[in-house]
Amino acid sequence: MMEEKSSTVKQGKLLQNKQVDKSRHAKLRCLNIETLFEKYFTILDSEGQTQIYMLPECESMFKEPPWQLDNLQVLKNSLNEMKSRLNNFNLNEWQQHTYQMNKAGDIVSTVKRNIQAELVTQAWCKFYEIASNFFLIPLSEIRREENSKEFCSVHLCEAPGAFVTALNHWLKTNAPDVRWNWLATTLNPYCEGNSYDKMIADDRFIRHTLKHWCFGADNTGNIVDLRNLDFLIERCKLFDEKERILLVTADGSVDCTDEPGEQESIVTQLHLCETVACMHVLQKGGNFLLKLFTLFEHQSVCLMYLLSCVFHQITVTKPASSKSGNSEMYVVCINFKGRDYVAPYLNILRQYCGNVTPTKAMFNLRDIPHDFLRKIEECNKFFKHHQCQVIKDNISMFHAKKYEDILFELKHVKRIVANKYLKDCRLSRIDSANEIVGREILEKSNSSYVNKKWRVDSYNERCKKQDLEPREYLSQICNETKEIELPTEKSYTWHLRTPETLEIQTGKSFNKVYSSYFCHLKIHRILNKIDDIVRDTRSTIRFPSAELTREQTQRIDPALETLSFQFVHDYDSHRTIAEIYDRLKKFQTGQTLVLVGYSLLTQLNIGLLHLLSGFFEKITIEINDNEGYRIKLETYKHNDKVLNNLREILTTSHNARKDNMTIWSIIPTMILYECDQVSLIIQLNHLAIKLYAHHVKNFIHDMLV
Structure with missing residues (x-):
């Protein structure tokens, strides 16, 4: 009888203690919430x-x-x-x-x-x-x-x-x-x-x-x-x-x-x-x-x-x-x-x-x-x-x-x-x-471009990476490009809409593309890392390389006109506009223009392609394992309105340069952001960045050997 009573008392105390603990936790929880x-x-x-x-x-x-x-x-x-x-x-x-x-x-x-x-x-x-x-x-x-x-x-x-x-x-x-x-x-x-x-x-x-x-x-x-x-x-x-x-x-x-x-x-x-x-x-x-x-x-x-x-x-x-x-x-x-x-x-x-x-x-x-x-x-x-x-x-x-x-x-x-x-x-x-x-x-609304933080390393790990020698750091960066999804076909035909009117937007001049709607943020960060290494090693790297461009150009039908750019060279919108205008004003009916190393990271460059579609019957994107892609504008047809538009863009660019300004875009941004080709444009940029990463890795390795 005494044992049963003692057991009951113990159970009561345990229950009481649990209730006290719950009460204490509840009060503490409320206190913390009020403090918040x-x-x-x-x-x-x-x-x-x-x-x-x-x-x-x-x-x-x-x-x-x-x-x-x-x-x-x-x-x-x-x-x-x-x-x-x-x-x-x-x-x-x-x-x-x-x-x-x-x-x-x-x-x-x-x-x-x-x-x-x-x-x-x-x-x-x-x-x-x-x-x-x-x-x-x-x-x-x-x-x-x-x-x-x-x-x-x-x-x-x-x-x-x-x-x-x-x-x-x-x-x-x-x-x-x-x-x-x-x-x-x-x-x-x-x-x-x-x-x-x-x-x-x-x-x-x-x-x-x-x-x-x-x-x-x-x-x-x-x-x-x-x-x-x-x-x-x-x-x-x-x-x-x-x-x-x-x-x-x-x-x-x-x-x-x-x-x-x-x-x-x-x-x-x-x-x-x-x-x-x-x-x-x-x-x-x-x-x-x-x-x-x-x-x-x-x-x-x-x-x-x-x-x-x-x-x-x-x-x-x-x-x-x-x-x-x-x-x-x-x-x-x-x-x-x-x-x-x-x-x-x-x-x-x-x-x-x-x-x-x-x-x-x-x-x-x-x-x-x-x-x-x-x-x-x-x-x-x-x-x-x-x-x-x-x-x-x-x-x-x-x-x-x-x-x-x-x-x-x-x-x-x-x-x-x-x-x-x-x-x-x-x-x-x-x-x-x-x-x-x-x-x-x-x-x-499409929110795939919303700015997100992609850093996954600890602070100390990031500090250690800054001390890596360029070859080792580039190897790590190239490993990050393995996840990049590449285009599945070898060629694509684009049907772009020629803008009815121009909507030229100017802004402060810049010589490097730091952000782009037409590239996944994580991949663009890889591009920026590579460019930092190129700058720190004081290297001059061309991509596509002059040798590669010359070799590929020789394989192209001599009847075709080629215009070469640099995918990651110092960005110069005025040069791009001027070179396209100078080439096209001399073009003859039926000719084809091939753009090599033409970046698709900017609104201006993509807008220019929309405008150029008014000159040509067909635009084909050809995937290239070494340089990424080439843009073939086939069968030229003279168009006074489009040529006048190009002339207006070039004049505006000349005037903007006097104030350290440049042309950012020539057609409404939303037309570019919502066109059918956006997903492919993003894949093409990813492909070019991946190939560029390996090109820089090989170049730096040869330079430091």
């Missing part, structure tokens, strides 16, 4: 703060050498030490692990499923969360004038456009009476001189809203260029007087994967240019949302002080929908004091906008109040603590034995977090008629 939604730090609140920060005399700006604050450097080193523990992790494996561990990982999918909003991405969720938690959209200022409920927003570094669609959704559910217009800028996804490492190439939204996008004086969209910044400012002046610019967002960043410890310094010039652009176009009483990272260096401290002097309220926040393990945070700047207030400083700040980073600190350290510096230190400690804790937990969980149990528990946590997000943001659906482009249209 409470990552913000107030730098300046004019309503409850006696300290008002004042800008020093503008003549004192950019006079003092760069300075450091020891306390901030200690925090930086501590954070970098924690980050360095990730150096040996395979990037893909680590990203997959952190995705699984991310408590907020279901927010995006939940919003997509339940709200069915337009262009829902992580950026969409971050913006909507900030707009719901802070007075980011200044409704009181918008409605200040009795008869006006209009305003305009400007979005910097905005691709693919999720801040715009999120703002539209917020307005339709929170202020349906407000009439809104918008303008955005970003690195132009149609500029083949823009690198994938620097831009987001997703144009699903951009292609339908081009009239709202400003890519600057040189059409690149690079805001770290004073000419483009001034072009944007002038464009903003075209808004109606009622459409006051009362919101500016800046979501810019730079790929810092290869230098994670210096992310802040790498992006500092971009952040300065974004801020200067904002202060030029924002109306008094307007708000500014700026993405920053850490605040350890003098550039960021000075920028934060500048913002604290020209806005009435400054809060730094990391939304729950932002990845907890990174340094990303947003500065919410409320109630701008106006351009008149900041005008004398803008003239000086403009001098330091551009590709050259200032060599002096924006402000003297003695001009920044100790109270402000103390807040910056506390802010850094606050966000650094949260980030380090997440990294530490993720490392611990990566090696955990009961990983499946943890993931099972996390599923429940993710569901709670996603539901809390929906509730806190008061999210609801809007009528499809109120969308900008339309969710269904965007989802149907």
Whole structure:
């Protein structure tokens, strides 16, 4: 009897302990979830703060050498030490692990499923969360004038456009009476001189809203260029007087994967240019949302002080929908004091906008109040603590034995977090008629070109590759080309549509194709790696080689005309246009033109083929095992209209060169992107890159033997 009673007591205690453990876990889980939604730090609140920060005399700006604050450097080193523990992790494996561990990982999918909003991405969720938690959209200022409920927003570094669609959704559910217009800028996804490492190439939204996008004086969209910044400012002046610019967002960043410890310094010039652009176009009483990272260096401290002097309220926040393990945070700047207030400083700040980073600190350290510096230190400690804790937990969980149990528990946590997000943001659906482009249209758009990160090595492995000698590195690159799928036939006949009218687009001149819609991003990255090796070894490599071209040309019927190019030589659009025009104006009826080494990576080159189809009865692509392919334009027929079009293109190219500009395309981009030959064009480019890789490998091997 005593044994039964004792056993019952033990079972009761065990049950009680389990319930206590469950209760403790539940409380801990709730605590962690609440913390996820409470990552913000107030730098300046004019309503409850006696300290008002004042800008020093503008003549004192950019006079003092760069300075450091020891306390901030200690925090930086501590954070970098924690980050360095990730150096040996395979990037893909680590990203997959952190995705699984991310408590907020279901927010995006939940919003997509339940709200069915337009262009829902992580950026969409971050913006909507900030707009719901802070007075980011200044409704009181918008409605200040009795008869006006209009305003305009400007979005910097905005691709693919999720801040715009999120703002539209917020307005339709929170202020349906407000009439809104918008303008955005970003690195132009149609500029083949823009690198994938620097831009987001997703144009699903951009292609339908081009009239709202400003890519600057040189059409690149690079805001770290004073000419483009001034072009944007002038464009903003075209808004109606009622459409006051009362919101500016800046979501810019730079790929810092290869230098994670210096992310802040790498992006500092971009952040300065974004801020200067904002202060030029924002109306008094307007708000500014700026993405920053850490605040350890003098550039960021000075920028934060500048913002604290020209806005009435400054809060730094990391939304729950932002990845907890990174340094990303947003500065919410409320109630701008106006351009008149900041005008004398803008003239000086403009001098330091551009590709050259200032060599002096924006402000003297003695001009920044100790109270402000103390807040910056506390802010850094606050966000650094949260980030380090997440990294530490993720490392611990990566090696955990009961990983499946943890993931099972996390599923429940993710569901709670996603539901809390929906509730806190008061999210609801809007009528499809109120969308900008339309969710269904965007989802149907071809997204195969969307910019993705393909690095799979760990940070340390990437560093080791940089130390490899060229032959070994090229061998590794050639191994990557084994997966390239090649054309299945030996020849193809193309039926291209001759454009009715020209749509000539010019932009900044570039001598290397850094991005192309007509090539898989991963394969294009291989091409860029090879070109880097060629440059580093100071080699001059022709592909197809002169010997190969001569040999192949001799095999061609002498009656055929041959025009030779270089698939990967320095890109020169003007030379291509001029050589084609000069050859064709001498052509006789019935002749055939063979293009050797003609690149199909650019819109211009493919557009020229569309135009040339008006001269010839047939276009045949012949696959060649050594050089990739040849393009045979058969049976010439004179066409005055097409010849005049070519002459117009050549004249435009001549004029563009005077301003360091060049022709990017001659027919609408979407006609090229949606033509029937796109998949084959991509295969042909892949074939040429594969053969080029092996050609360079053999050349470098012979050179170094």
